[in-house]
Amino acid sequence: MNTTLLDLTIIASGIMGCFISISLVTISFYKSRANNYLSLSIFLIAILTFLSWNDPEYGILELLSNFAFEFLVAVTLFTYFLIQIRHEYLKKGWYKWLYFPFFCSLIIEISTVFLQEGFNIYNSDIDSLVFDIKDQGSLIYNIFLILWGRNLIKKSNSITEEKRGWLLRLNLFLICIIICWLLSNIEFYMYDSAYTMNFLWILLSFLLWWILYYGIFKLQIIVQKEEIHRYLISGKVDNTPIKKRINETTVSKIMNQLYTLMEEEELYKNPLLSRLDLATRLETSEGYLSQIINQEINRSVVQFVNEYRIEAAKNLLHNPVFNKYSIEAIGLEAGFKSKSAFYKTFNISLGMSPGAFRKLQKTS
Missing domain, CATH: 1.20.1070 (Rhopdopsin 7-helix transmembrane proteins)
Structure with missing residues (x-):
């Protein structure tokens, strides 16, 4: 046997x-x-x-x-x-x-x-x-x-x-x-x-x-x-930075600095980005950063970062240039560290899977 x-x-x-x-x-x-x-x-x-x-x-x-x-x-x-x-x-x-x-x-x-x-x-x-x-x-x-x-x-x-x-x-x-x-x-x-x-x-x-x-x-x-x-980064496709900044007169200095870091340096694309990393870059404490984000936009740090990642993923899934690439590769490029994290966050945000979103864009 x-x-x-x-x-x-x-x-x-x-x-x-x-x-x-x-x-x-x-x-x-x-x-x-x-x-x-x-x-x-x-x-x-x-x-x-x-x-x-x-x-x-x-x-x-x-x-x-x-x-x-x-x-x-x-x-x-x-x-x-x-x-x-x-x-x-x-x-x-x-x-x-x-x-x-x-x-x-x-x-x-x-x-x-x-x-x-x-x-x-x-x-x-x-x-x-x-x-x-x-x-x-x-x-x-x-x-x-x-x-x-x-x-x-x-x-x-x-x-x-x-x-x-x-x-x-x-x-x-x-x-x-x-x-x-x-x-x-x-x-x-x-x-x-x-x-x-x-x-x-x-x-x-x-x-x-x-x-x-x-x-x-x-x-x-x-x-x-x-x-x-x-x-x-080659410039062959439109790679306009994601803009989520609200009226600068209504937000704190830390929030303006945070928006700048996310939009100009695209920190959200780092899958290992943590609350401590952001607080260190902004020269503040983790607790105060969480408090400011919650007060200003009613989000947690993770939700705030993931919103950028979702927008980046949506842009890639919408662009026919990237149709030949797998959904998991797109999720990694957007900053998610795993396929499961990408699918879960995308579903919570849009009520559909990344695959369904891509198909919807192709037929629209």
Whole structure:
């Protein structure tokens, strides 16, 4: 029963991995240079998982299982990291040499097959030695590139904290897989068993599902949010500041300063903006700020800030230029820190969901 469940898990994950890799290069929503390399990495991981689990003993699958695709996965993942952090290494001439270990292993394997099949020359000791060199060499190579990539991600100043967090989590996941890979090798050579290898297959399968949600869907939302922001500041669309200021003769100095901060600096777009942050900028106390806002406009601090966010979201949802972007990305750009917070606040304010509001604007 356990074996059957493991088999089903690996088969489902392999199918999902192939589906993800194809989607990344065919659906315009996901197309990007970075995702091309992520797609190839996912496809290779799915193939490696399937071949290791199936352990074919003849035919084309046996030949493929002998190719050290692990060398190639290391490079494609490392390239994915470099593209995401926009590192200059991509332009270096030596960068292409990172593929050299894979092509060397490929030549060695083809030569071995040619000697065995063409000249009927077979030496079990040499065959075992070649396997050990490829296996241990690919393990060391993966450790080197994954740790190198992690160091570059940490030092990068060209990415947002959200993207850095995703890249570091993916990198850590890969380190865990490498540790499991190392333990499975130790177990195999010392005890001639494969319990850790079964766990490695499960871990690789889980990685594919995890990448689908966090690395593709969630990260794509962040990428869209960044694109929307760049579009707004480029001047290609009308980005008139939201004006909610009332008659200046009827409001206090603090309220005028607060309106200025919100409208000129767009502080509401910071999802972590707090009452303390506003009070500090206005050089007053949190309690007094809350009191003034309540007296002047009968709102709490949170309601006051969210009104700006709702107006910003409405402007984006109303503009057909941003129809191709997801509602969640628009909510993030408006300053909401989560999809649930955006939907809840929007519903309370307008009595409808952001999706319904967008559809209404399209038909009006």
